[in-house]
Amino acid sequence: MRKIWIGFSSVVILSFIALIWVGTEIYQTQPPIPDLVIVSETGAVVFTKNDIQTGQNVWESIGGMEVGSIWGHGSYVAPDWTADWIHKEAMFMLDALARKDYNDNYDNLGVEEKAALKARLIKNVKTNTYNHTTKSITISKARYDAIKQNSGYYATIFSEGHEQYAIQKGALVDTEKLAQLNAFLFWTSWAASTNRPNETYTYTSNWPHEPLIDNTITPDSQIWSGFSVVLLLLFIGVLTYYYIRNHEKGEAVVQPNEDPLTNILLTRSQKSVLKYFIVISLLIGLQIILGILTVHYTVEGQAFFGFDLASILPYAITRTWHTQLAVFWIAATWLATGLFLAPMISGKEMKYQVFGINFLFSALLVIVLGSLLGEWLGVHQFLDLTTNFFFGHQGYEYMDLGRFWQIFLAVGLVLWVIMVGRHVLYGIRKNDDTKHLLIILLISVIAIGMFFFSGLMYGENSSLPVINYWRWWLVHLWVEGFFEVFATVVIAFIFLRMKILSAKTAGKASIASATIFLAGGIIGTLHHLYYSGTPVQAIALGATFSALEVVPLTLMGFEIRENWNLLKSNQWIQNYKWPIFFFIAVAFWNMVGAGVFGFLINPPIALYYIQGLNTTAVHAHTALFGVYGMLGMGFIIICLRFYSDRKWNNQKLKRAFWFLNIGLSAMVILSLLPVGIIQAYTSITKGYSFARDAELLYSPVVQTLKWLRMIGDIIFSVGIFYFCWFAIQETIYCLKKRN
Numbered sequence: 177m178r179k180i181w182i183g184f185s186s187v188v189i190l191s192f193i194a195l196i197w198v199g200t201e202i203y204q205t206q207p208p209i210p211d212l213v214i215v216s217e218t219g220a221v222v223f224t225k226n227d228i229q230t231g232q233n234v235w236e237s238i239g240g241m242e243v244g245s246i247w248g249h250g251s252y253v254a255p256d257w258t259a260d261w262i263h264k265e266a267m268f269m270l271d272a273l274a275r276k277d278y279n280d281n282y283d284n285l286g287v288e289e290k291a292a293l294k295a296r297l298i299k300n301v302k303t304n305t306y307n308h309t310t311k312s313i314t315i316s317k318a319r320y321d322a323i324k325q326n327s328g329y330y331a332t333i334f335s336e337g338h339e340q341y342a343i344q345k346g347a348l349v350d351t352e353k354l355a356q357l358n359a360f361l362f363w364t365s366w367a368a369s370t371n372r373p374n375e376t377y378t379y380t381s382n383w384p385h386e387p388l389i390d391n392t393i394t395p396d397s398q399i400w401s402g403f404s405v406v407l408l409l410l411f412i413g414v415l416t417y418y419y420i421r422n423h424e425k426g427e428a429v430v431q432p433n434e435d436p437l438t439n440i441l442l443t444r445s446q447k448s449v450l451k452y453f454i455v456i457s458l459l460i461g462l463q464i465i466l467g468i469l470t471v472h473y474t475v476e477g478q479a480f481f482g483f484d485l486a487s488i489l490p491y492a493i494t495r496t497w498h499t500q501l502a503v504f505w506i507a508a509t510w511l512a513t514g515l516f517l518a519p520m521i522s523g524k525e526m527k528y529q530v531f532g533i534n535f536l537f538s539a540l541l542v543i544v545l546g547s548l549l550g551e552w553l554g555v556h557q558f559l560d561l562t563t564n565f566f567f568g569h570q571g572y573e574y575m576d577l578g579r580f581w582q583i584f585l586a587v588g589l590v591l592w593v594i595m596v597g598r599h600v601l602y603g604i605r606k607n608d609d610t611k612h613l614l615i616i617l618l619i620s621v622i623a624i625g626m627f628f629f630s631g632l633m634y635g636e637n638s639s640l641p642v643i644n645y646w647r648w649w650l651v652h653l654w655v656e657g658f659f660e661v662f663a664t665v666v667i668a669f670i671f672l673r674m675k676i677l678s679a680k681t682a683g684k685a686s687i688a689s690a691t692i693f694l695a696g697g698i699i700g701t702l703h704h705l706y707y708s709g710t711p712v713q714a715i716a717l718g719a720t721f722s723a724l725e726v727v728p729l730t731l732m733g734f735e736i737r738e739n740w741n742l743l744k745s746n747q748w749i750q751n752y753k754w755p756i757f758f759f760i761a762v763a764f765w766n767m768v769g770a771g772v773f774g775f776l777i778n779p780p781i782a783l784y785y786i787q788g789l790n791t792t793a794v795h796a797h798t799a800l801f802g803v804y805g806m807l808g809m810g811f812i813i814i815c816l817r818f819y820s821d822r823k824w825n826n827q828k829l830k831r832a833f834w835f836l837n838i839g840l841s842a843m844v845i846l847s848l849l850p851v852g853i854i855q856a857y858t859s860i861t862k863g864y865s866f867a868r869d870a871e872l873l874y875s876p877v878v879q880t881l882k883w884l885r886m887i888g889d890i891i892f893s894v895g896i897f898y899f900c901w902f903a904i905q906e907t908i909y910c911l912k913k914r915n
Contacts, residue, residue, distance in 0.1 A: 177611055177684065177685070177687075178859065179487070180684060180687045180688060180691070181612075181628070181687065183691050184389060184616075184687055184690060184691045184694075187691050187695045188694060188698070191694065191695070191698035191699050191721075192690055192698060193698050193826055194698075194717060195388075195699055195701060195702070197703060197713075198710075198713050199645055199713055199719060200713075201706075201710075201711045201713055201714075202641050202642065202709075202710050202714070202893040203642065204709065205372075205710075205711045206639055206641040206642065206709050207363075207366075207367035207379040207639075207641070207709045208306050208311070209225055209228050209229065209639060210223075210225060210228075210306060210311055210312050210313040211224065211225045211311040211312055211364070211480065212224055212225070212310075212311075212312040212313070212651070213312070213313045213314075213315060213359075213668070214312055214313070214314050214315070215315060215316075215317055215320045215476070216305075216314040216315065216316055216317075217315070217316070217317045218317065219276060220320075222315065222320060222323065223359040223362065223363075224359075226761075227356050227359035227360075227361050228359045228362075228363045228832070229360075229560065229637045230356045230359075231355075231356035231357045231358065231359040231360030231361070231363075231567065232360045232637075233561040233564075233641070233802065234348070234353045234356050234357045234360070234561065235357055235360055235361075235571060235821065236564070236565070236569065236570055236571025236572070237491070237554050237555070237557065237559070237561060237568065237569060237571065238334070238347055238348055238492065238555060238557075238569075238571075238657075239490075239492030239495075239496060239555050239571060240569070240570070240571020240572055240576075241571060241572055241573040241680055242491070242492045242493075242495045242499075242571070242573065243341075243343060243347075243491070243492045244256060244519070245257070245258075245639065245788045246258055247364065247368065247380060247383065247640070247707060247709065248383065248384070248707060248783075248787035249573065249642075249644065249708070249786035249787075249788065250573060250788065250812065251491075251495055251573075252341065252474075252789065252790060252792075252793060253337075253341060253342045253473065253474050253491065253873070254343060255865065255868045255869065255870075256332075256384065256788055256864065256865070256868050257361050257364065258361070258365050258368050258384065259368075259386065259863075259865040259868065260366045260389075260863045260865050260868070260869075261326055261330075261361050261362065261364070261365040261871075262365045262368060262369050262384065262386050262389065262865070263386060263388065263863065263865040264303070264322075264325075264329065265301075265319070265322040265323070265326055265365065266297060266322070266325055266386065266388040266389055267282070267317055267388070267798050268322040268325050268326070269301075269319065269322050269438075270282040270293055270294070270297055270388065270562070271299055272291075272318060272321065272322075273296060273297070273318070274293060277289075280794050284888075287805070294338050294357065294388065294390075297388065297389060297730060298389050298390050300316055300318065300319060300521050301319065301369045302368065302369060302370060302371050302389060302390075303370075303371070304368075304370050304373055306370075306373075313781070315364065316813035320625070323358075323362055323692075326358070326361075326362075327355070327358040327362075330357070330358055330361060331351075331354040331358065332355075334347050334354060334357065335347070335348060335349050335354060336347040336351065337478070338477075339477035339478045339484075340477050340870040340873070340874055341353075341477070342474070342477050342478065342486070342490070342491035342679075343480065343490075343491070344403060344486040344487060344490040344491075345486075345487075345508070347490070347492075347555075347813050347878060348557065350557075350607075356638035363813050364556060367379040367380060367709055368383060368384065368574060369378040369386075369683045370389075371452065377394045377396075378391065379709050379711065380679070380708070380709055381394050381396070381397060381706065381707055381715060382394050383706075383707035383784060383862045383863065383864075384427060384707075384863070384864035385784065385785060385859060385860070385863050386864065386865065387862075387863055388863070393780075393781060393784045393785075394712075395779055396626035396712050396715055396716070396780075397706070397715055397780035397784055398780075398781055400716050400719035400720065400779075400780055401713050401719060401779040401780045401781035401782070402717040403719065403720060404722070404723035404778070404779050404780075405719055405723070405779065406525065407723050407890055408721060408724075408726060408727065408775070409722065410722040411723075411724055411725055411727045412440075413712075413795075415692070415727050415728065421745075428846070429879045431903075432675050432746075433746065433748070434673060434748055435674075435748040435751060436673070436675045437673060437674060437818060440520070440818060440821060442818075443519045443525040443529075444525065444529075444530050444574075445515070445518070445519060445525050445530050445533055446516050446519060446700045446819065447819075447910075447911065448529075448530045448533040448534060448537075449512050449515050449516045449533055449815070450815075450816075450819065450907050450910055450911055451537060451906075451907075451911070452508060452512040452515075452537060453509075453512065453539070453812050453815070453816070453903055453907045454507075454903075454904055454907050455508075455537075456505045456508050456509055456512070456808075456812065456903075457899075457900040457903045458900075458904075459501050459504060459505040459508070459544070459902050460505050460899070460900055461896065461897075461898060461900050462497075462501060463498055463501035463502055463505065463894075464533065464893055465496045465498075466494050466495075466497045466498040466501065467889075468484065468889065468893070469489065469494045470491065470494040470495045470498050471882075471885060471889065473486075473491045473494065474732065474882055475879060475883060476883045486847065490555065492555050493551065493552055493555050496551050496555075496569065496576045497548055497551070499573060500547070500548075500551075500574070500576050500577060501544075501578070502760060502800060502801070503574055503655075504540075504544055504810045505808070506800075506804045506805055507659075508540060509653075509808035509809075509811055509812055510659060510662065510663065510807075510808060510811065511536075511589075511592055512811075512815075513666060513811040513812075513814075513815060514592070514596045514621065514662070514666070515533055515592070515595065515596060516815045516818075517538075517666065517669065517815075518595065518596050518599035518600070519599065520673065521599050521600055521602075521603045521614065521617075521669070522600070522602040522603050522816075523596075523602075523603070524602070524707075525643040526602075528598065529595060530690075532591060532594075532595045533595070535591070536588055536591060536592060536595075537862060539584065539585075539588045540722075542587070543577075543581050543584055544586050546567075546581055546584075547576075547577035547578065547581040550567045550568045550569070550577070550578050550581065551568060551569040551576055551578075553567075554567075554568025554569035554578070555568075555569055555570055558757065562636065565576070565578065565579055565636045566578050566579045566580045567580050567581070572647050573649060574650075574651045575631055575647055575651070579632070579636075582584070582631055582632060583632065585628070586628050586629055586631075586632065589625045589628050590625055592624075592625065593621055593622055593625035596621050597618060597621050597622065598613050600617050600618045601618060605867065607679055608679070609678075609679035609683075609879065610669075610672065610679045610682075610683070611683070611686065612680075612683035612684070613668060613669060613672070613679060613683040613686055613861055614681050616661070616683070616686050616687050616690055617662070617665040617666070617669065617686075618664055619661075619740070620658050620661040620662035621657035622658075622826040623657075623661070624654065624658050624659060624662060626648065626678075627650070627653050627654045627657070627658055628650065628654055630646050630649035630650050630653065630654070631646065631647070631649075631650040631654075633646040633649075634646050634647075635901060639709075640708070640709060641705075641708055641709035641710055642702070644705060644708045644709075645705065645708075647712075648701050648704040648705060651704075652697075652700075652701040652704060653698065654768075655804070657693075657694065657697050657698065657701075659696070659804075660693060661689075661690045661693065661694070662685055663807055664689050664690065665686045666811070667684065668682040668683075668686045668758065669682070670814060672754070674749075676742060676749070687835070689728070692727070692728050693725070693728055695724055695725030696722065696723070696725035696726075696727065697725050698720045698721075698724040698786055699717050699718070699720075700721045700722035700724065701718075702714045702717050702718030702722070703718040703719065703721075703722035703778050703783070704804070705717075706719075706780050706783055706784070706785070706787075707784065707787065715780050718780075719778075719780050720780045721778075723775070723778065725774070725778075726770075726771050726775045727772060731870075740760065742756065743756055745900050752814070752817060753826070754813055754826060754829040754830070754833065755810050755813045755814040755817060757805050757833055758807070758810030758813060758833065759807070759810050761806045761833070761836075761837055761887075762802075762803055762806045762807045763809065764802075764837075764898075765798055765799070765802025765803050765806060765840075766799075766802075766803050767840070768798060768802070769795065769797075769798025769799040769802040769803060770798075770799040770802075770803055773794050773795040773798050773799070774795050774799060775792075776791060776794075776795065777791055777792055777795055780885065785856060785859045785860050785864070786852065786855070786856045786859060788868070789852050789855040789856060789859065789867055789868070790848050790849075790851040790852035790855055791849070791852035791853075791855070791856060792852075793848050793852070794844050794848045794849050794852055797840065797843065797844065797848065798840065798844060799865075801840065802840060806836075812903055813826045813829065813903075816903070816906050816910065819910045820906060820910055821876055821908065821913065822909070822913075824906075828898045828899075828902035828905075829899070829902055830896075830897045831894070831895070831898045832898035832899035833895070834895070835891050835892065835895030835898065836892060836895035836896070836899070837892045837895075838891055838895075839888050839889070839890070839891030839892025839893070839894070839895055840888065840892055841888070842887050842888030842891055843886045843888030843889060843892060844888070845888075846881070846884040846885060846887055846888055847881050847882060847884050847885035847888065848885070851878055851881050851882065852879050854872070854877070854878060854881075855867040855868075855872065858872055871897055
């Protein structure tokens, strides 16, 4: 075990050294926010630093990443504002040059004339004019004219609404705020179209793909993409060899003929946890309703089957609530599972455990309801910008809730760490065969509490590259990293208590799995940051190590087979059939959703063209729900199975399981993936802005594919209904019948 622990510690320490090093580079080499943007010919001030920073706060207040995207991060209905601004600015300037020199529009010119004008445009926009002494940017009068044109266009969109972008009328009407919003949009486009000092690529490594200004994929992105594929193949081979050689060497266990958990001693605190499952089921149902509204906005824009819903619940709100509730209910499920299993780990119930569980339950309700209300008030512009930052809508996908609610949740997580951690620590002190398994469990519990604080590491006026860096620490490391380790150890502990896995084997397997996953997962965080105003190191390390993330997922087929064989080993294990089936589904979607569809968008050469397209939505749905959602549901069922004293009628669970998996598959195959492929082809051949343009997204073929999604959505929703029905019904029975 000593070697395994050394390997685990080395991986974690070295990985964080690399991740923090890249973070320092991001701080030092991020695109500068100038004190002034000045017209070179006249000296007129176009924007100030305050305009740009306040404009970012304005963008956050209207929904931020829930209304289109910036640098590819955000929602999919409205355009990517950076790419859209660059394309419109370029076309305006080219047309102006064409009319001046040839008395015609740019599109009507010959090849040679177009090439000459394009060369002048590229020199104009790509030359870095930031002066480090005066901290100012100078632009040409021709570009200033294009900025005025774009500013008027975007002011109209946000003030009068845009049906095809699902932006409601009156989303933003304050003329000063509209001007500041345009300042921020200009800055994001400037960073994406201006070369870094002494380099031939922009601050965003030439993202987005825009042929008009020669924004094409860099050699670094191509080289590191190829290297990542080679590493993927190499380590799949190495890990497969290791698995085949060692997976049968675990300590043999003689499985009992009867369920060893039949007479399990249950505690008052475990009964107190049960009410979480009712609330979680209601949150799941609400999340699906909001998902239905959100996806329908993609085909009707402002309405729901003709009913004007956008004035009350605009797209920015329904999508915010849909994604945030997913994080809430999945995280709450895992936290509740930890609280439920805590007395089983220690063998006793500790003081004030019931009080702590009830306090956390009340805090959960306050945070959920308070943050949802705050986001609604923020998007409807009832809050000033600073109040919005703390109590309203922060504007960043999966981190939309205001800073106050984040802090409140962080305090709750610290309490959770104490409540679960003290039981785990008590179990460790027994110094029995479970010691190593419980140590890795304690590490994951502490990490879950600690890494949530990464979301508090930026401030109201932090720059976009810095915010994105810390945002992915939370979204990737907290959820995909240490929650994943926690889940692995919890499942191992459950199988250990069922006496179908030995303590020694469970400990070794859990530590080894955590080591393998974190070897790619920690530095792999950088694959979200290739084109976010970050240096080339993010591409090099992100591409290399995110490929390693996929390696263990390719072996999930073995896990599926072993869990399937487990069901056939003893009759009493059939009592746990449906929790195990949900764990099998987790393994399947880990392989397909996180593995196949994850790697589809992981290499820089792929993400360059398809970031923020429906290919991202494919990965998001199949990984977030397919892996973490299914796992959360499996945890709910296994806890209820431990607590319930009656034989289950499994029809509801059977229907829930199959409807959920068939519906999710249909959603992807019939709609999300085909639309993503069409967008990817358009992005590669014409430019990224065209792939996000309403002309494509509202074309007859794409609209038909969007409507086809209803098939999968309906099937999936039926599965949700059956699962929630079962969970609520069984929880109510347990609350009534068990003391």
